[in-house]
Amino acid sequence: MLDFDILLPAILNGLSTGAVYALVALGLTLIYGVLHIVNFAHGSLLMLALYGVYFLYTLLGVDPFAALPVVVPAMFALGYALQRTVIATASHGREENILLVTLGLSIIIDNLALYLWSADTRTINPSYGFSTVDFGIAFIAVPKVVSFAGALVATGLLWLLIRRSDLGKAIRALARERRGAELVGVDVDHVYAMSFGIGIACVGAAACLLLPSYYVHPGVGESFVVIAFTVVVLGGMGSFAGALLGGFIIGVTESLGGLLLGENLGRIGVFAIFIAILLLRPTGLFGQRA
Amino acid sequence: MKTPAIAAAAPLLALAALPLLLHSDFWLHFAIMTLYLALLGQAWNLLGGYGGQRSFGHAAFFGTGAYAAALLQLDFAINPWACMVLAGGFGAGAGAFLGALSFRYGLRGSYFALVTLAFAEVFRIVADSVPFTGAGVGLQIALKESVADFQFPEKSGFYAVILALTAIATALAWWIENSRFGAALVAVRENEDAARALGIDVDRTKLWAITLSGALSGCAGSFYVQYFLYLDPRIAYGVEVSVTALLVPLIGGVGTVLGPLVGALALRALNEASSAMTGGAPGLNLVLYGALLIVILALLPDGLISLGTRLRRAGRLSALGHA
Numbered sequence: 001m002l003d004f005d006i007l008l009p010a011i012l013n014g015l016s017t018g019a020v021y022a023l024v025a026l027g028l029t030l031i032y033g034v035l036h037i038v039n040f041a042h043g044s045l046l047m048l049a050l051y052g053v054y055f056l057y058t059l060l061g062v063d064p065f066a067a068l069p070v071v072v073p074a075m076f077a078l079g080y081a082l083q084r085t086v087i088a089t090a091s092h093g094r095e096e097n098i099l100l101v102t103l104g105l106s107i108i109i110d111n112l113a114l115y116l117w118s119a120d121t122r123t124i125n126p127s128y129g130f131s132t133v134d135f136g137i138a139f140i141a142v143p144k145v146v147s148f149a150g151a152l153v154a155t156g157l158l159w160l161l162i163r164r165s166d167l168g169k170a171i172r173a174l175a176r177e178r179r180g181a182e183l184v185g186v187d188v189d190h191v192y193a194m195s196f197g198i199g200i201a202c203v204g205a206a207a208c209l210l211l212p213s214y215y216v217h218p219g220v221g222e223s224f225v226v227i228a229f230t231v232v233v234l235g236g237m238g239s240f241a242g243a244l245l246g247g248f249i250i251g252v253t254e255s256l257g258g259l260l261l262g263e264n265l266g267r268i269g270v271f272a273i274f275i276a277i278l279l280l281r282p283t284g285l286f287g288q289r290a
Numbered sequence: 291m292k293t294p295a296i297a298a299a300a301p302l303l304a305l306a307a308l309p310l311l312l313h314s315d316f317w318l319h320f321a322i323m324t325l326y327l328a329l330l331g332q333a334w335n336l337l338g339g340y341g342g343q344r345s346f347g348h349a350a351f352f353g354t355g356a357y358a359a360a361l362l363q364l365d366f367a368i369n370p371w372a373c374m375v376l377a378g379g380f381g382a383g384a385g386a387f388l389g390a391l392s393f394r395y396g397l398r399g400s401y402f403a404l405v406t407l408a409f410a411e412v413f414r415i416v417a418d419s420v421p422f423t424g425a426g427v428g429l430q431i432a433l434k435e436s437v438a439d440f441q442f443p444e445k446s447g448f449y450a451v452i453l454a455l456t457a458i459a460t461a462l463a464w465w466i467e468n469s470r471f472g473a474a475l476v477a478v479r480e481n482e483d484a485a486r487a488l489g490i491d492v493d494r495t496k497l498w499a500i501t502l503s504g505a506l507s508g509c510a511g512s513f514y515v516q517y518f519l520y521l522d523p524r525i526a527y528g529v530e531v532s533v534t535a536l537l538v539p540l541i542g543g544v545g546t547v548l549g550p551l552v553g554a555l556a557l558r559a560l561n562e563a564s565s566a567m568t569g570g571a572p573g574l575n576l577v578l579y580g581a582l583l584i585v586i587l588a589l590l591p592d593g594l595i596s597l598g599t600r601l602r603r604a605g606r607l608s609a610l611g612h613a
Contacts, residue, residue, distance in 0.1 A: 107580030
């Protein structure tokens with residue numbers, strides 16, 4: 001049988017990855033909840049942010065974790081501008097067309113990355129890359145520990161923003177009832193773009209937290225899209241606690257699946273959960289009825 | 291029944307004669323790929339366009355058909371022509387299975403889209419892991435250039451097959467627009483509860499549509515295998531197939547008989563033009579492809595097929611202006 005010495009680190013590593021998944025998923029659920037769009041470009045924008053973090057490190061020597069104050073606002077601005085210019089204009093506000101526009105955007109971003117930076121897989125080796133923290137029960141790599149904590153803090157900040165600020169109130173109002181929000185003076189186009197921007201800012205934060213223990217290549221985003229959707233569906237659309245718990249469950253499932261069934265087949269566990277949740281409890285663990 | 295048959299016969303004959311005019315393999319390949327895209331797009335259109343059940347995972351049906359065609363001839367020595375029919379059956383089976391599961395649990399809208407996406411991914415992972423699909427290495431069909439083995443020495447043979455398949459798919463779409471079944475399907479798309487109140491068996495209607503859609507996708511899969519003689523999990527079950535299947539009708543005109551044909555022609559032309567313009571730099575052609583896609587959406591949100599009505603309306607308006 002499997003030893004606890006192997007199982008425990010796998011579970012802890014899964015929790016750390018899961019926290020970052022939760023962050024990516026939160027961005028997705030925010031965009032879905034408010035704009036009612038399936039953002040196909042989510043993974044591509046994550047890939048773009050990962051390259052941003054990579055080049056900040058290799059060219060300017062900025063540590064990925066220290067790059068947070070640069071990358072997060074930059075991704076926010078990019079998201080805001082994309083929604084305001086390309087997505088809103090080209091889709092004419094129709095849901096099925098928004099999907100296609102984000103699909104077109106992802107094709108552009110992915111292939112631009114391929115053209116500019118080639119298909120090579122790139123990694124960075126920060127000085128602390130191989131240091132570990134002793135938790136008594138297991139040793140966990142420092143980047144994993146930092147990214148776990150960072151993802152939790154970012155999720156908390158996002159929760160405060162949505163629950164406690166005027167902007168958050170406007171976003172929630174818009175998500176529930178567009179006409180009503182418009183009538184009480186919410187600037188719909190602006191708040192839509194803010195929601196998209198914040199969703200993409202989450203992706204920027206996730207990229208900073210991921211890169212020290214991960215890698216980047218032009219196609220890296222694709223796997224994240226499916227995972228992020230799984231987390232969103234598992235946790236329940238629009239639920240913060242759900243996304244976090246969903247992230248943990250998926251992270252651990254993936255980690256244990258990889259350990260027990262091998263890297264390739266291990267990912268099946270994630271989809272098995274996804275399909276089971278979709279069929280049996282489509283509102284997710286914490287979701288309200290649509 | 292008589293008039294549309296005659297109306298369809300003329301363009302079909304013209305298309306059948308096309309290989310006589312196209313002497314270059316390049317253009318014949320272009321025509322084959324366009325019709326192949328139209329077949330895949332029409333398969334999606336039957337379910338997503340007329341039935342309103344928008345799938346993100348048509349690769350699940352396409353890939354199942356493709357693997358069925360490849361494995362049945364490789365491991366069971368079944369004639370490739372029979373394999374194509376069986377591949378349609380396997381595609382239909384995959385469709386019926388997925389439909390029975392998701393419609394029984396009442397999945398609609400994005401949830402239906404997500405569950406199809408998930409199944410395509412599960413199939414891809416399985417195909418990537420089990421030995422009999424050749425896993426990541428893929429499957430190679432031995433070259434046997436004879437018509438009996440569904441391999442033609444000339445491209446025009448493949449052209450005739452894909453033209454026939456696409457004609458059948460288009461005829462199916464026409465039949466849907468003009469039959470009781472199609473009327474029920476559209477009613478389900480517009481309002482499930484109202485359709486049910488009218489006595490339509492909603493789940494059954496959707497199930498038939500997804501089965502039909504799966505059968506056509508499976509045939510497209512087997513055609514792919516015969517034409518390229520190679521298959522791997524990414525080709526069969528990758529996101530690309532699912533995206534292509536929905537992109538073709540959405541660009542051309544969703545829920546219309548000719549939309550997928552128009553969309554396929556546009557996308558294929560877009561593809562070739564962007565490759566030619568960027569001179570084969572890796573990725574750059576697809577950047578242009580994506581950009582043009584967004585431009586089309588911005589200018590013609592109802593799909594290219596709406597261009598005709600728009601031009602006619604504009605013509606009428608300018609005629610009025612001159613009067």
